[in-house]
Amino acid sequence: MNGDVVGAAGAFVAGPDWVRHAVWWHVYPLGFTGAEPRLAADAPVAHRLGHLTAWLDHLLELGASGLALGPVFASETHGYDTTDHYRVDPRLGDDGDFDALVAAASARGVRVLLDGVFNHVGRGHAAFRAVLEQGPSAPTASWFRLRPDAAWTDAAWTPGTEPDYDDFEGHRHLVALDHSCPAVVDHVADVMIHWLDRGVAGWRLDAAYAVPKEFWAQVTERVRARHPHAYLMGEVIHGDYTAFVTEGGLDSVTQYELWKAVWSSLNDRNFHELAHALRRHDGFLEHFVPYTFLGNHDVTRIASRLTDPAHLAHALVVLATTGGTPAVYAGDEHGFRGVKEDRAGGDDEVRPPFPASPAELSPVGLPVFHLHQELLGLRRRHAWLHRARTEVLDVSNEFLAYASAEEGERVVVAMSTAGGPVEVRVPGAGDVLAGRARLDAPGTPGARVRLEPGGWVVLAG
Template sequence: MTPTWLADAIFYQIFPDRFAMSARIDTPRHLEQWDAPPTQNGFKGGDLFGAIERLDYLQALGVNAIYLNPIFQSAANHRYHTHDYFQVDPLLGGNAAFAELREACHARGMRVILDGVFNHASRGFFQFNHVLENGAASPYVDWFHFKDFPIDAYSKDAPNYEAWWNLAPLPKFNHANPRVREFLFRVAEHWMREGADGWRLDVPAEIDDDEFWREFRRRVKKINPEAYIVGEIWHRADRWLKGDMFDAVMHYPFTRACISFFTDADEPTRELTRGHSYGDIAPMDAPAFARALEETLAWYPPEINFAQMNLLDSHDTARFLTLARGDASALTLAWLLMFTFIGAPTIYYGDEIGMLGARDPDNRRGMEWDEKKWNVGLKDQVIKYCVLRKKYSALRRGEFKTLSAQGKVFAFARHLQNETIIVALNASRETAAMDIPVSRLLEDATRVKAEWSNEEHIVRAGHLWRVPLAAREGKVFVSVTAMQ
């Protein structure tokens, strides 16, 4: 079973070093200027106390779950190079900061998901460093995959041990070693007992051992049956979604479809997406987009689909607004689709105020807190869509039906009991008048009313006839029965 709360979740992804800086950490630090272009290795000084101070902001947006990029002690600003899995990085405020953040979030009904890096460690990880110092004589020599000695961990050549993407700073664990497995399971258990609400798993496909993940799930769910386990898998993921490993995955096939339909998906856009595992980007019309969405829904049972982490971008991709070359209408249309689709919508920090960012590290800029520089219109849209999703159960738990897909105009319905919600999206740059077949859902003479306007339509001969859509416009219609 997947967690019952996932259908109601609206996630906000925080990259801790870049989200918010507090005055509660007074250790002298040499930091990169907050508003300067981010560099690969620079630290800007965001911390978990800063995130606590911005919870009012997040709650006002309407989000109710936070996904944190790694927070454990590390020598990297992104903290995917873990030194100590049991210590929150002191630059983030240490363990006390996480405890305070957890309590503050839970008091607001917000959940906190941690990022688990269990495929590889770092050169600063104690057991690896022990082997670095002692060579083959170290009792930890079987924690990793060494080819020969002495270990060459700092030359520019390929390392003489297995490492993620052959990168020397990221030595890969030997997951066949029972002591390694037990260590990693204890890490997962420890932070569950500390109040984390689940794990986002970094590159879990690299751990090619299903029994490892089955035991991981057993350990985590024993502590909290409602814990969320979501894997970073960029493609179809049946192997991990049979109920014995993950609850869901980050839904990058959804991301790819949205980029292809709502942006121009031209060469500049494709150049920014090359090298990412969601595959090649190419322009999509509405029929292709509908097929792509329906295909992803057909991959998995409904309870998996309702638990999926839907997203438009992340710390690993260019920001959606940058892929759209600043076209805010592309982002608002994609958001409307995401907030009315099956699965949990996810906002990457700063997207809601119009932040831009190309490839890493540019997509990890310091959060803009100067409100004069915000795109307030975008932020208002996010708030509006959060309210909409919370208002109608059909948007969170209802079935999905494609109603019409022609050219660049797409309409679908979400239906649950007496609630029927119809969403119409015009991704073209021309006005459209759409005939939407609804006979499978609504009887003739049924009235539907638009959210956010006084527009009404009556079902006649099984259709909503000539529904007007401006260029790059989306509308949401609700049956009067549902509104009552």
């Protein structure tokens, strides 16, 4: 069941109970399956979704429990220029392929999250094609934020005349929806319910920050009336995270602040930045549980972002031991590298095709995989970490110690980027749960750990 009333002033938005145990493995399907970069007209259906089924056991071995899919609906190119929200992209398969993937996941206890692009559509979407073909009198003209001029009136319009319109962040092929239009509310709610009826567990709402919170509130109210246990998470890069949750009726939003602070503080050897972000994160946890991550399909991979590859362990420790619903971007668990560039095709490096099975991956990445298994396993054994509050215990430029606690449970984390050994205060800390350190005066207020150069440790509280 869901927790406190969503949107109530001061209430904690707990979300569905099952999310407490969720760890997502995030996949960008078009890239993962090696689909063509552009959907050709009248191209036959390519049954590629089965490729993902072959990786479900890998997901479980990693320690994840959910499959967070990038776009799977019919689109023109990268999946975020949707042309039909009710149709599986022919480059990935058809309804039968989708149902088979969901069934295979469900048989393993794996929940599936879909990526909903509801801020904009591709120019090939039927609702926008009607506008281009029928002009101002098109029944779906009110769906879009059109900018009419003298040529865009019933009397003046001639076939072939296009309206000016708002788009998404300057991308002309992404036509912005008008979220004040009741028909758009109806459409989005119906799409979300349709796929929840088909067996998915929730939605990632793309570019949620660009959509009015009032729109999300209307949609989520309808969706929850039909599917009260659905997990609804919005992509919010900047803005008031808490307001998007409480006013928009969401369960969570993406925690980009913490993502940035993790790699930036490690690269700059400035743990004060991460300490500040953890205090901010603690404030969000007063209201909701953020969706936490180290990588996704839109950003440079964490292994490439970090100046020192050894600090990948430190980043993963933060993900595993702080409050949140954690996600691992496919490939990060094997130390994949990839740099996102601001150009056409600039996402390709972070959205590569994967082999037919995990057995074909290079063994070079196995140490990183085993580290993920260790730390995600720790996370799964301490499910209370989902809502854990974090207190910074000791901090300098080159070392940090914090405690995460909830439900009478506690773990203590210490990490260092220093070139030599350091001693860090860890009051109350006890046995080593992961990592390495020498612990003095365990279980006392004066407990301290000695970390080796660049070391880290997770301790029982």
